[in-house]
Amino acid sequence: xxxxxxxxxxxxxxxxxxxxxxxxxxxxxxxxxxxxxxxxxxxxxxxxxxxxxxxxxxxxxxxxxxxxxxxxxxxxxxxxxxxxxxxxxxxxxxxxxxxxxxxxxxxxxxxxxxxxxxxxxxxxxxxxxxxxxxxxxxxxxxxxxxxxxxxxxxxxxxxxxxxxxxxxxxxxxxxxxxxxxxxxxxxxxxxxxxxxxxxxxxxxxxxxxxxxxxxxxxxxxxxxxxxxxxxxxxxxxxxxxxxxxxxxxxxxxxxxxxxxxxxxxxxxxxxxxxxxxxxxxxxxxxxxxxxxxxxxxxxxxxxxxxxxxxxxxxxxxxxxxxxxxxxxxxxxxxxxxxxxxxxxxxxxxxxxxxxxxxxxxxxxxxxxxxxxxxxxxxxxxxxxxxxxxxxxxxxxxxxxxxxxxxxxxxxxxxxxxxxxxxxxxxxxxxxxxx
Numbered sequence: 001x002x003x004x005x006x007x008x009x010x011x012x013x014x015x016x017x018x019x020x021x022x023x024x025x026x027x028x029x030x031x032x033x034x035x036x037x038x039x040x041x042x043x044x045x046x047x048x049x050x051x052x053x054x055x056x057x058x059x060x061x062x063x064x065x066x067x068x069x070x071x072x073x074x075x076x077x078x079x080x081x082x083x084x085x086x087x088x089x090x091x092x093x094x095x096x097x098x099x100x101x102x103x104x105x106x107x108x109x110x111x112x113x114x115x116x117x118x119x120x121x122x123x124x125x126x127x128x129x130x131x132x133x134x135x136x137x138x139x140x141x142x143x144x145x146x147x148x149x150x151x152x153x154x155x156x157x158x159x160x161x162x163x164x165x166x167x168x169x170x171x172x173x174x175x176x177x178x179x180x181x182x183x184x185x186x187x188x189x190x191x192x193x194x195x196x197x198x199x200x201x202x203x204x205x206x207x208x209x210x211x212x213x214x215x216x217x218x219x220x221x222x223x224x225x226x227x228x229x230x231x232x233x234x235x236x237x238x239x240x241x242x243x244x245x246x247x248x249x250x251x252x253x254x255x256x257x258x259x260x261x262x263x264x265x266x267x268x269x270x271x272x273x274x275x276x277x278x279x280x281x282x283x284x285x286x287x288x289x290x291x292x293x294x295x296x297x298x299x300x301x302x303x304x305x306x307x308x309x310x311x312x313x314x315x316x317x318x319x320x321x322x323x324x325x326x327x328x329x330x331x332x333x334x335x336x337x338x339x340x341x342x343x344x345x346x347x348x349x350x351x352x353x354x355x356x357x358x359x360x361x362x363x364x365x366x367x368x369x370x371x372x373x374x375x376x377x378x379x380x381x382x383x384x385x386x387x388x389x390x391x392x393x394x395x396x397x398x399x400x401x402x403x404x405x406x407x408x409x410x411x412x413x414x415x416x417x418x419x420x421x422x423x424x425x426x427x428x429x430x431x432x433x434x
Contacts, residue, residue, distance in 0.1 A: 001085050004078050005092040013066050020055035021202075023048065023164050025157065027056040028130075038123055038148065041133040042140045042388050043157035044285035044310045045227070046219055048202045049133040052157065053105050056131075060103070067097040071105040074112060083114040090126060104133045110138045116145035123151055136227055139285040154394070158340045159311045160200030162432035164190065168205050175433070192429045196329050199311035217315040220286075227284040227293070232276075236426055239267040247287060249321040250302040251328075253278075288339055293346035293359040293366075293396070306347055308335040327374040330428055331357060334372050334404055337432060348396065354388040358397065366398040376405045376425070390419045404428050 031037045041049045046134045053071065055092050060069045061097075070093065079085055086375055093101050104122075109132055124129060132152075137143045141154045160168060171191050176185050198204060198212045224244070229237045239262060246261055259274045269277075281287045290306040292299065311314055312329050319328075335358070338345050344361040345418060348369070358370040371389050376382045389401050401423045 001081065001082075001088050002092055004080075005085070005088055006096050008072060008076065008078075009070070009096050011093065012071055015066075015071075017054055017058050017061075018051070020051055020058055021168050023052065023055075024161060025052060025155070027052055027155070030061065030131075030153070031056075031060075031129075036129070037125070038119060038130045038132060038152040039155060040144075040152050041131070041148075041155045041157050042137070043135070044159070045135045045223060046201050046203055047048065047157050047310075049135075049157050050107055050285075051202070052186075052339060053107065057103075057105065064102070065099055067099040068101060069103040069105070070097075070101050071107070072109075073106045077263045079112075081112055083112065083118065086112055086115065086118040090122060090128075101128055102162040103129045103131070107133050108135060110134050110136065116148050120147045122150065128204070131284060132416070134255040135285065136231065137285070139403060143283070153196065153411070155342075158200075158336060159201060160431065161337070161340065162192070162195055162200075165195045165200050165205060168202065181347075188429075195325070196312060196333060197316050199313035199316075201311050201313060204313055212313065213317040216311075220318060223286050227286075228278060228280045232280050239269045239273075240277055240280075241310040242267055243274065244281065245320075247278075247281070247307045247311065250307060252306055284313070287333070290335065290347050293348045293361070299331045300346075303349075308332050308339075310336065315344050327372075330374050330404070330406070331372045333428070333432075334358065334370065337361060338370075348392045350391060350395070351395050354391060355387050356392040358427050361393070366396040368402060369393060369396070369398050371403045371426075373403055374406050376403065376408050386414050387416050389423065390414060390416045392423055393421050394419050402431075404431055 023434055041052065043049055049075075050089065057069050057071060072089070096411060109119070119130065119132070122128060129191070132139060134140070138336045144152060146187070160309060166172075167189060171187070173184050184206060198209075201219070204215050210407055223242065224237065228234065228240065234240055239296050241332055242262060242265060243258060246258060255275050255278065256273055258278070258293055259269070259271045262269055264273065282289060286309065288308050288310070290308060291301075292303040292305075294300050294303070309332060312332055313327060315332055335345075338358055338360065346359040346361065348356040348359050356369050357372045359366055360368040360370070369389055369392050371385050372382065372384045376385065393399060393401055401421055401422050403423060403425045405425055407427055408425050412423055412425070
């Protein structure tokens with residue numbers, strides 16, 4: 001194992017770092033923290049965690065050497081999945097490099113048994129700053145092992161925002177003149193359409209259009225196989241695949257409903273297995289579930305949840321029901337943008353089945369209510385959306401009301417049976433650029 005480690009260390013010294021495109025997330029601030037914490041980057045596969053790390057290292061190499069800032073990728077097939085490999089890293093570093101290593105960047109280290117205990121020992125006993133990436137929630141604040149609690153800071157990484165997407169595509173425009181330039185408007189509309197349909201996973205963004213779905217399918221298969229089936233030792237994954245497709249084609253779900261649907265499709269799985277499968281899917285960051293808003297934890301757990309997916313490309317390439325449904329794509333895009341910014345996001349629903357898509361909670365107060373409606377030109381549709389958000393406004397005592405649309409913009413005083421409030425309507429692309 002010592003030979004493998006030293007071979008990797010030599011390869012790191014010789015490695016030419018790739019071109020790194022700028023993102024809104026910056027890791028530079030974490031270099032000068034007064035508190036010595038392990039920095040953990042979490043998120044779905046291929047969202048760009050490794051490139052964020054390499055971008056930081058590239059900046060550091062202006063004043064440091066590769067011996068001082070060392071990167072190791074634990075998805076290298078040469079690495080044995082044994083704790084002894086971790087144990088040998090620090091002795092090999094000290095023996096192989098003439099300069100003292102100050103920063104250690106570890107990609108997908110959670111693949112190795114006892115990784116968290118080893119990290120704690122290195123953190124507590126070595127003067128080395130540690131950065132870690134992980135594509136499963138084993139490295140998140142939800143599941144971080146006990147021995148690392150209080151010793152780490154989590155940085156959540158999502159697919160590219162619309163601003164980042166435009167930067168990656170080198171698309172520049174003047175928002176003030178956009179409405180008055182048919183050429184700019186046409187180019188911008190094409191860019192937004194691409195982002196809406198094909199999403200913000202960096203490799204897919206930069207690939208040719210005829211390869212985008214193919215790449216997304218390979219991501220899906222990797223997550224299904226490695227992050228779910230292999231990790232949780234699922235031998236027969238047919239029921240798991242069926243469950244994923246059910247979720248991709250659902251606007252709401254409950255464990256009982258999923259169980260009944262699978263049973264009707266002749267899959268022999270119990271409710272506990274279904275519940276476990278859903279948690280495994282969420283742990284891979286492929287799906288994020290939105291609970292109903294309630295001050296009672298019991299209600300949040302009992303009522304149906306709304307499934308959203310880490311990137312629109314998966315709805316477009318895998319869903320049979322929603323692949324060309326712009327309303328679903330709009331809502332999913334808003335959801336991911338909100339998950340990127342806020343910790344507490346819910347949906348609201350009353351006894352009359354009237355619903356508001358998103359409730360943003362800040363501490364004990366509701367900060368904002370957001371409704372997503374692709375086409376609000378129809379008067380009855382507009383009345384329905386406004387009625388629901390006004391009812392939620394009264395119940396939740398929130399007057400910050402927003403309806404996100406395709407092309408309608410306004411700020412209007414609305415009233416329904418004595419409930420009055422201002423409602424702002426904004427186009428999705430503008431909201432994404434705020």
